[in-house]
Amino acid sequence: MKRDSRLSGILHVLLHMAEHEGPSTSEILARAMQTNPVVIRRILSGLRERGIVRSEKGHGGGWVLARDLGEITLRDVYDAIDSPTLLAMNNRTETPDCLVEQAVNAALEDSFQEAEALLLARFGEVTLKTLHADFQTRLTRTHPKRKKGHVHEH
Amino acid sequence: MKRDSRLSGILHVLLHMAEHEGPSTSEILARAMQTNPVVIRRILSGLRERGIVRSEKGHGGGWVLARDLGEITLRDVYDAIDSPTLLAMNNRTETPDCLVEQAVNAALEDSFQEAEALLLARFGEVTLKTLHADFQTRLTRTHPKRKKGHVHEH
DNA sequence: TTTTCATGTAACTTATATAGTTACATGAGT
DNA sequence: ACTCATGTAACTATATAAGTTACATGAAAA
Numbered sequence: 001m002k003r004d005s006r007l008s009g010i011l012h013v014l015l016h017m018a019e020h021e022g023p024s025t026s027e028i029l030a031r032a033m034q035t036n037p038v039v040i041r042r043i044l045s046g047l048r049e050r051g052i053v054r055s056e057k058g059h060g061g062g063w064v065l066a067r068d069l070g071e072i073t074l075r076d077v078y079d080a081i082d083s084p085t086l087l088a089m090n091n092r093t094e095t096p097d098c099l100v101e102q103a104v105n106a107a108l109e110d111s112f113q114e115a116e117a118l119l120l121a122r123f124g125e126v127t128l129k130t131l132h133a134d135f136q137t138r139l140t141r142t143h144p145k146r147k148k149g150h151v152h153e154h
Numbered sequence: 155m156k157r158d159s160r161l162s163g164i165l166h167v168l169l170h171m172a173e174h175e176g177p178s179t180s181e182i183l184a185r186a187m188q189t190n191p192v193v194i195r196r197i198l199s200g201l202r203e204r205g206i207v208r209s210e211k212g213h214g215g216g217w218v219l220a221r222d223l224g225e226i227t228l229r230d231v232y233d234a235i236d237s238p239t240l241l242a243m244n245n246r247t248e249t250p251d252c253l254v255e256q257a258v259n260a261a262l263e264d265s266f267q268e269a270e271a272l273l274l275a276r277f278g279e280v281t282l283k284t285l286h287a288d289f290q291t292r293l294t295r296t297h298p299k300r301k302k303g304h305v306h307e308h
Numbered sequence: 309t310t311t312t313c314a315t316g317t318a319a320c321t322t323a324t325a326t327a328g329t330t331a332c333a334t335g336a337g338t
Numbered sequence: 339a340c341t342c343a344t345g346t347a348a349c350t351a352t353a354t355a356a357g358t359t360a361c362a363t364g365a366a367a368a
Contacts, residue, residue: 002326002353003244011258012246019254025343033246036328041344057344058336074261084326086269088239090157092166092187099296100173103289104165107228111276115240115269122265135257142253156324156355179314190357195315211315212365238355 004084009033010043011077015132017053018069023062043081050080070129078123086116158238163187164197165231169286171207172223177216197235204234224283232277240270 013029026037047053054066091105167183180191198217201207208220245259
């Protein structure tokens with residue numbers, strides 16, 4: 001299976017939006033994420049529906065965060081991209097007649113649900129503000145002199 | 155991504171092998187798992203390398219468990235099918251230059267690793283004997299009269 | 309010793325999901 | 339009117355699991 005990297009990608013994009021003065025166009029954001037503007041618009045449209053970002057058309061248009069960084073959890077973002085499948089594994093049959101398979105499925109299902117619950121709980125604990133603070137720390141470590149540096153080379 | 159159901163499928167097959175007197179052919183096992191014999195042979199060949207099953211060619215040949223049910227954990231089986239990816243999500247870039255992306259990746263990576271560790275730990279706690287006992291319980295609930303029933307209709 | 313049966317394995321096809329691209333409509337500002 | 343940016347449908351590319359075909363290998367039975 002090709003693994004889903006939308007959450008990782010879109011968090012990156014959101015933090016860039018936060019650093020950017022005024023609206024960011026999907027073209028600029030796509031460059032930061034090294035992908036196509038349509039991919040950005042597609043993903044961000046989900047976040048717009050959830051009130052995480054806003055978009056404007058035309059001159060001076062683009063995307064802005066609709067809430068404070070501290071008010072956006074990874075869980076919010078995950079939900080806004082339509083809660084993609086977390087686990088790469090599955091039970092072969094969802095509701096098998098075979099009692100052997102039922103026993104197997106029940107055991108696996110337990111573990112799967114625990115792992116999913118743990119992931120979602122972690123996502124709920126982390127806000128974009130947390131990530132932004134971590135970024136600032138990394139920036140200071142890398143460029144100790146500069147108070148507020150550039151973000152990257154794109 | 156298409157989700158991996160090999161673990162679920164092969165556990166089912168192993169328990170059927172345990173119930174079956176003498177060697178089970180890949181054709182019989184494939185019928186139980188509703189798939190192709192080659193798929194069974196392909197997966198079981200990994201388990202053979204780990205000493206979980208043995209196979210014999212020719213008349214009266216087929217597959218048998220090489221160890222006691224209590225000596226085979228789900229973790230053993232998982233490893234034997236080559237430790238497939240557990241999580242359906244990925245970081246977009248593994249070692250990004252961008253500090254923003256590094257902060258994002260680090261946060262996600264933490265959660266991902268916790269979830270994976272939890273799954274593997276659970277797999278390590280459960281043996282085929284556990285699953286077999288659960289199966290027996292289900293059997294008794296479904297057919298209270300019978301001491302030792304058939305397994306299923308395949 | 310030939311036939312039958314079962315595994316071993318390579319090569320190919322199918323199915324499914326993410327990601328990327330093209331093309332064009334819509335609407336806001338200049 | 340012209341430009342810029344989003345909105346979105348439709349198509350293509352890519353990756354991975356799963357299923358299938360075909361045939362070689364080797365063991366037991368006839």
